[in-house]
Amino acid sequence: MTSPWTRTHSVQAGTHPGLLVVCDHASNAVPPELDDLGLSAEHLRRHIAWDIGALGVAQALASRFDAELIHCGTSRIAIDANRAPDSPDLILDRSDGVHVPGNQHLRPAERQRRLGHYFRPYHDQIRQSL
DSSP states (O other): OOOOOOOSEEEEOOOSTTOEEEETTOOOOOOGGGGGGGOOHHHHHSTTTSOTTHHHHHHHHHHHHTOEEEEEOSOTTTOOTTSOTTOTTSSOSEETTEEOGGGTTOOHHHHHHHIIIIIHHHHHHHHHHO
């Protein structure tokens, strides 16, 4: 099952000062305006879209240590929150042998739009929490 995209990131409060858990590949949700990037629901359930089970591990760690948790709400197939903004791997047009139609021949303006709408808000929240 794919998750509906609702926000760039989510924050779970913690009371232990100095501890922060982040989960960059927590979600397989693609923002609706990207129309699932032309991928099937089956593809979006696979590892190309997220790290399956990573959010559960991050939630367990945050709960165990009463740490703040910030997790990305956007699938890494739309934009990879675990890459530098100028990385060639930031937005893949092919992943694990699967062509990603919505990422093919991406214009620089669309790359910048995705950075501004999905990537930067998540990283800004992490910086704010640090």
